[in-house]
Amino acid sequence: MDGERLNRANADAAHTAAAHAARESYGRLVAVLAAGNGDLALAEDALADAFTTALERWPVAGVPHNPEGWLITVARNRQRDVWKSSATRTTVPLGDDLDTGLAAASAGLDPFDGIDPLRIPDRRLELCFACAHPAIDPAVRTPLILQAVLGFDAAQIAEAYAVPAATMAQRLVRAKRRIARARIPFIVPDRRVMPERLPAVLEAVYGCAAITWRDDADSLAGEARYLAVTLAGLLEREPEAWALAALVTLSLARPRTGPYVPLDEQDPALWDAASIDEGEAHLRRAAALRSDPSTAPGRFELEAAIQAVHLERRRTDAIDWAALRQLYTALVRVAPSLGSRVALAAVIGRTDVAAAGLAALPPGGDAFQPWWATRADLLVRAGRPMEAVAAYDRAIELSREPEVRAFLQQRRDAAASRTGHSDGRDDS
Amino acid sequence: MRYTLLLHYAEESPDTIGDDVIAEGMRRMSAYAATLHAAGVLVAAEVLQPTDVATTVRRSGDALHVQDGPFVDTKEQLGGTIVIDVPDLDAALDWAGQAPALDWGGAVEIRPGATHTVDGVWTANA
Numbered sequence: 001m002d003g004e005r006l007n008r009a010n011a012d013a014a015h016t017a018a019a020h021a022a023r024e025s026y027g028r029l030v031a032v033l034a035a036g037n038g039d040l041a042l043a044e045d046a047l048a049d050a051f052t053t054a055l056e057r058w059p060v061a062g063v064p065h066n067p068e069g070w071l072i073t074v075a076r077n078r079q080r081d082v083w084k085s086s087a088t089r090t091t092v093p094l095g096d097d098l099d100t101g102l103a104a105a106s107a108g109l110d111p112f113d114g115i116d117p118l119r120i121p122d123r124r125l126e127l128c129f130a131c132a133h134p135a136i137d138p139a140v141r142t143p144l145i146l147q148a149v150l151g152f153d154a155a156q157i158a159e160a161y162a163v164p165a166a167t168m169a170q171r172l173v174r175a176k177r178r179i180a181r182a183r184i185p186f187i188v189p190d191r192r193v194m195p196e197r198l199p200a201v202l203e204a205v206y207g208c209a210a211i212t213w214r215d216d217a218d219s220l221a222g223e224a225r226y227l228a229v230t231l232a233g234l235l236e237r238e239p240e241a242w243a244l245a246a247l248v249t250l251s252l253a254r255p256r257t258g259p260y261v262p263l264d265e266q267d268p269a270l271w272d273a274a275s276i277d278e279g280e281a282h283l284r285r286a287a288a289l290r291s292d293p294s295t296a297p298g299r300f301e302l303e304a305a306i307q308a309v310h311l312e313r314r315r316t317d318a319i320d321w322a323a324l325r326q327l328y329t330a331l332v333r334v335a336p337s338l339g340s341r342v343a344l345a346a347v348i349g350r351t352d353v354a355a356a357g358l359a360a361l362p363p364g365g366d367a368f369q370p371w372w373a374t375r376a377d378l379l380v381r382a383g384r385p386m387e388a389v390a391a392y393d394r395a396i397e398l399s400r401e402p403e404v405r406a407f408l409q410q411r412r413d414a415a416a417s418r419t420g421h422s423d424g425r426d427d428s
Numbered sequence: 429m430r431y432t433l434l435l436h437y438a439e440e441s442p443d444t445i446g447d448d449v450i451a452e453g454m455r456r457m458s459a460y461a462a463t464l465h466a467a468g469v470l471v472a473a474e475v476l477q478p479t480d481v482a483t484t485v486r487r488s489g490d491a492l493h494v495q496d497g498p499f500v501d502t503k504e505q506l507g508g509t510i511v512i513d514v515p516d517l518d519a520a521l522d523w524a525g526q527a528p529a530l531d532w533g534g535a536v537e538i539r540p541g542a543t544h545t546v547d548g549v550w551t552a553n554a
Contacts (some may be wrong), residue, residue, distance in 0.1 A: 135517060182540050183429050185516035193518075 014058030016094035017067050025068050027227075030273055031123035033075055035186045040176040042079060050074040063131075088140045124149055124227075125234040126186040132200040133184045141200065147172055150208065150223045154326030168173030188235075196279035198235075202244050202300060205231060207293050209248040213256060214272070232282065242286035250279035250307040260403040267363045268314035276311050283308055299335040302327050321350045338368055346374045369398035373408060376415070385418040430471060430541035430553050431520040433510040433525060437534025438503055439478045454527040457508075464512060465524060473509040479505050504534055511541070 024033050028048070034043035050071045064070040120416045131144040143161065146152045158168035178184070209224035232238070232245040244367065253275035254266060283304045297305070309320055312415045328344040341362040349357020357378045365371025376391035392412035399405045442450050455477060464470035478499035486493045497503060507529065514520050517538070524536040541553040 120515070133517075135521075182538075183516045185515075185518050189518075 010062065011059035013292060014055060014063055017054075017063040023222065027124045027127065028122055028146055028412075029068065029072055029075065030151075031081065031127040032072060032121060034148075035121075035123045035126060037180070039180045040130075041173065041180070043075075044148065046078040046082070047071065049078045054375060082092060086117035099401070118301070123186060123232065125188050125231065128185050128201050128205065128231065129188055129197060130179055130184050132197075132204040133179070133183055134197070134200065135182060136175055136178065138200070138203075141172050141204040141423075142211065143168060143172060144175050144206050145227070146208055146211075148176075150227060151224075164368065175280055194238075198238060198240065201231070202240055206244055206248070209251065213251065221252060221256070225249055227415060230381050237289055240290040240298040240300050240326040241285045242282050242289060243298060243304050246279045246282035246286060246304035248284060249275055249306060250304060250311060253311065254278060258399070258403075260407040262311075263310050264319055268317075269313075270309060270316060271312070279304070279311075280308055283307070297330070299331065302331040302334060303337050304329070321347060327346070338362060338364060339370060342370045343376050346377070349374075349378045349381060354378045358382060367398065369395055376408075376411070380411075380415050381419075385415040388412075388415040389419065429515060429520075430511060430513050430544060431517075432539045432541060433512065433520075433524050433527065434506055434537040435508040435510065435529040435534065435541060436537065437507050437532045439480075439505050439507065440532075441478070453532070455553075456531075459463050460526065460528055461510075462505045463526070464510070469514050469523065470514045473508070473510045476506065481526040497546040507534070511522065511544075 003177065021203050029042050030040070033046060044351045052065070054071060058064070080306055081178055082189035092417070094276040095261055102224045127149055128145060131148060137142065146157050146160075147154065154169035154172055157172075158165040188194075205228050206222070208227060210220065212221040213226050225245075228241075228248040229245045230247055232241040235241045236413055253272045254263070255270050285306070286301050287293075287297065290301075306324060309323050309327065313319055325344070325347045328340065331340045332344050341360075342365060345357050346358075347364070348360045358375065361371065361378075365375075366418045372391050372395035375390045376395055379385070379388035392408055392415060396408045396412065397404050399408060429509065437535070440453075442552075456497070461473050464473070482496075482498045484495045484497060484499050510522065510527075512523055514523065517540075520538050520540075524538050527536045529536055543550050543552050546549065
């Protein structure tokens with residue numbers, strides 16, 4: 001009986017330890033395992049095998065002192081088995097600290113104790129640069145980082161992108177084969193190339209946050225935030241990396257489940273103060289790192305600053321629309337996307353009359369949900385409810401998320417009631 | 429790791445762009461090859477004659493079909509190949525980015541080698 005209970009306790013402890021190691025160190029371990037020869041798929045397979053072995057052995061033998069060291073050693077052995085059996089017998093340079101550590105440790109009692117987890121090199125940054133390399137299709141960079149660095153499986157990623165799991169799995173396999181076969185290097189680019197390579201990495205990590213935003217903070221979205229902050233820390237002095245960390249952290253400070261409420265109408269009491277403080281600290285750091293204060297802030301710094309202005313309402317109880325207009329004007333200059341121009345029009349509708357906002361709406365928004373939602377809101381403010389109803393209908397049609405649809409429907413009905421005839425509804 | 433740079437650019441002749449421009453193009457290709465050689469990465473380079481002297485053969489059944497002209501007729505043609513041996517794709521990209529063909533409105537396709545012969549024996553790329 002006691003033995004059985006002990007076994008169960010061991011099994012639970014082993015599971016917890018393996019799950020913890022998986023969450024905490026998946027990307028670190030994959031990066032180290034793949035850095036040698038760029039074979040990401042093999043690194044992931046080897047690590048998966050190591051996790052499976054761990055779940056078999058740890059409940060019996062106990063959780064090792066150093067789970068990461070144990071996992072990486074078992075995974076490396078698995079890689080070596082594959083290399084040895086491969087017909088090509090290519091020589092693969094394994095010579096880093098870890099192997100020296102392993103060799104030294106093999107003489108000791110517990111070979112895994114020889115690996116200091118703090119000395120396992122952190123190659124996640126290199127891995128991110130490989131995943132977001134210019135030779136990789138931009139559309140697959142974010143999925144690749146979600147899988148290789150954050151450890152999500154193809155099915156989860158496919159769900160987030162609303163594509164069939166097999167399609168996503170195939171895209172990922174192709175991209176990994178490309179990294180290995182074209183020998184895309186696992187390196188952090190030098191100063192010369194950094195300015196052209198970094199935006200793609202930040203964009204891809206931002207994509208991780210955007211695609212997972214609606215998930216609760218402990219899971220996917222939390223991992224994306226963790227990656228953004230880790231990236232900034234590893235790069236140390238890149239303003240835009242810190243700005244991205246700020247943007248993601250500030251975005252996650254707001255509740256992301258339940259009914260949709262626009263940012264300017266949310267109850268500040270529901271915001272996570274600790275996240276806002278942390279996000280603001282990252283943002284200050286980004287601004288301070290811009291070598292010359294007169295240098296224009298980048299896209300992520302402006303977006304984070306916009307978030308910060310909204311969140312400032314927790315102190316001032318008012319929205320500084322003038323500041324928002326300035327920031328959006330700058331954003332449109334740096335990153336002239338349809339989204340940023342629509343957002344600027346919405347703000348102009350507040351700092352100026354609603355008609356000015358309508359006039360500022362850019363052309364080309366016919367299939368763009370925010371364009372119609374913004375137009376609808378501006379039409380209501382301009383006292384043109386009939387047209388607003390039509391715009392809301394189009395916005396609802398273009399909305400994917402049920403929470404957003406419900407919110408727009410509510411606004412649409414309110415506008416309809418002002419027209420005097422609300423689709424036969426009796427709103428006396 | 430061996431990469432082959434496939435240089436694609438519009439075919440020109442002294443008749444279309446003049447002797448001076450052709451001479452300048454040749455000078456630039458010489459300088460490019462010399463730079464690659466000095467860096468110790470050049471394995472082989474070849475500039476091809478224009479496609480109006482190309483001949484393409486195909487087999488259909490037992491018959492061999494010989495046709496004048498290139499494999500694919502496009503505005504830009506494969507004008508030359510350069511084989512380099514460098515550590516990774518970034519290095520290959522660096523060298524490809526210096527190819528004169530890029531200044532002639534052309535493009536350079538970078539293809540990692542799979543296998544090549546050494547003294548007549550196939551040897552895997554490493």
